[in-house]
Amino acid sequence: MTGTVLIAGAGLAGSRTAETLRSLGYGGRIVVAGDEPHPPYERPALSKELLGATRDDVWLRPAGFWPEHGIEMLLDTAVTQVDRAERTALVGGEQTNWDALVLATGVRARRMSGPPGVHHLRTLDDALTLRNDLDESSNVVVVGAGFIGGEVASTLSGTVGSVTVIEPQSAPLERVLGPEIGGMLAARHRAHGIDLRLNTGVEEFIGGARVEQVRLTNGETIDADVVVVGIGSVGDAITVDECGRTTTPGVYACGDTASWWRPSLGRNVRTEHWTSAAGQARAVASAIVGAPSPYDEPGFFWSDQFGLRLQHLGHADKWHAVVIEGDEEAFTARYVDREGHLLAALAGNSSAVLGSLRRELAA
Amino acid sequence: MSSYRVTIDPSLCSGFGSCVDLAPALFRLAAGGLATAVTAETSDPAAVEAAAACPMSAILVSEVQAEKAA
Numbered sequence: 001m002t003g004t005v006l007i008a009g010a011g012l013a014g015s016r017t018a019e020t021l022r023s024l025g026y027g028g029r030i031v032v033a034g035d036e037p038h039p040p041y042e043r044p045a046l047s048k049e050l051l052g053a054t055r056d057d058v059w060l061r062p063a064g065f066w067p068e069h070g071i072e073m074l075l076d077t078a079v080t081q082v083d084r085a086e087r088t089a090l091v092g093g094e095q096t097n098w099d100a101l102v103l104a105t106g107v108r109a110r111r112m113s114g115p116p117g118v119h120h121l122r123t124l125d126d127a128l129t130l131r132n133d134l135d136e137s138s139n140v141v142v143v144g145a146g147f148i149g150g151e152v153a154s155t156l157s158g159t160v161g162s163v164t165v166i167e168p169q170s171a172p173l174e175r176v177l178g179p180e181i182g183g184m185l186a187a188r189h190r191a192h193g194i195d196l197r198l199n200t201g202v203e204e205f206i207g208g209a210r211v212e213q214v215r216l217t218n219g220e221t222i223d224a225d226v227v228v229v230g231i232g233s234v235g236d237a238i239t240v241d242e243c244g245r246t247t248t249p250g251v252y253a254c255g256d257t258a259s260w261w262r263p264s265l266g267r268n269v270r271t272e273h274w275t276s277a278a279g280q281a282r283a284v285a286s287a288i289v290g291a292p293s294p295y296d297e298p299g300f301f302w303s304d305q306f307g308l309r310l311q312h313l314g315h316a317d318k319w320h321a322v323v324i325e326g327d328e329e330a331f332t333a334r335y336v337d338r339e340g341h342l343l344a345a346l347a348g349n350s351s352a353v354l355g356s357l358r359r360e361l362a363a
Numbered sequence: 364m365s366s367y368r369v370t371i372d373p374s375l376c377s378g379f380g381s382c383v384d385l386a387p388a389l390f391r392l393a394a395g396g397l398a399t400a401v402t403a404e405t406s407d408p409a410a411v412e413a414a415a416a417c418p419m420s421a422i423l424v425s426e427v428q429a430e431k432a433a
Binding site for chain 2: 016019020023042274275278279282300302311347351352353354355356358359
């Protein structure tokens with residue numbers, strides 16, 4: 001097959017689509033355009049090993065991989081003025097014809113404005129800037145006890161002066177994992193020396209040339225040299241079918257931005273997980289080469305924090321009961337509906353149960 | 364033909380099983396729930412697919428240079 005596949009976005013979803021096209025034998029031109037200055041990298045490592053300075057090599061592939069596979073990897077390059085009828089776009093200002101367009105542009109961090117010293121963590125540059133801003137005496141305030149906030153707090157605990165975490169819910173990850181697991185995570189934060197402030201939010205950041213304090217909605221103020229805001233993401237959702245196809249022939253989407261049709265659930269789901277991005281990229285590449293291979297796997301993500309490897313399978317906005325087995329050092333939590341059917345599961349330091357849970361969810 | 368050396372890092376493996384789905388001839392889930400490589404070396408390109416799909420990046424696949432007879 002010949003022609004041009006234009007991929008907007010050079011994260012895991014975009015770059016994996018390009019690789020898979022080649023491994024499926026696509027012989028045409030492949031152009032990947034990413035708006036960051038770096039080649040594709042492992043985003044999950046940013047809040048873990050990269051921030052902890054235990055790993056700097058976060059590249060998905062060695063630098064030579066892309067040219068060796070005939071993939072034009074354009075960095076610092078935006079795709080604009082997409083014309084779906086004429087199948088053209090401006091790629092870094094250059095008029096480009098495409099036969100297939102893949103939208104893998106991801107999402108952005110939800111931001112709070114503040115003086116210098118207030119950081120967000122989404123990109124490699126964000127992570128490097130944050131790391132350079134820290135020293136062993138920094139008083140760090142983390143806004144949001146979600147997965148990013150929890151990992152940042154865990155990575156920094158014991159390596160900086162102090163870490164305070166601010167969370168509007170009554171427990172970390174309460175909405176995602178429930179109050180039972182949330183309460184256990186709160187205890188783990190505190191056991192690792194984190195000053196965890198629950199049921200309160202940020203009123204304002206105080207400081208001029210540099211952040212100095214954070215005022216909370218409960219009226220308290222906390223000294224801060226560095227603030228890390230981890231309050232979720234924003235971005236457009238692009239609706240696609242189970243192969244990543246939009247309603248426009250030749251236009252596909254995958255990764256964080258794709259609202260993906262899940263036949264087994266009977267609805268569209270948008271997920272921001274490594275595994276979905278990789279699986280969806282494969283499905284999109286398969287559809288482009290004319291051998292559609294739907295992706296309909298249970299969602300999966302993991303988080304390393306406070307000595308726990310948390311691994312979550314499935315998708316549950318609400319549940320009837322949480323059945324927890326084990327103790328706080330190694331456990332399984334099953335989120336079930338009224339009939340006892342498994343909707344989602346969380347394993348804490350219990351990796352070996354994941355295979356059977358995954359098969360139970362797929363059944 | 365390329366030959367690949369396949370190893371699994373047991374500290375990373377979660378028994379997710381995507382490798383067994385993609386390359387059933389190369390991987391299986393052992394009694395403890397974690398994946399093992401059936402063979403240390405293979406020419407099956409499914410090994411590369413399985414490594415790419417592993418959510419924990421626990422599978423290491425390296426290409427083996429053909430050894431020349433002395």
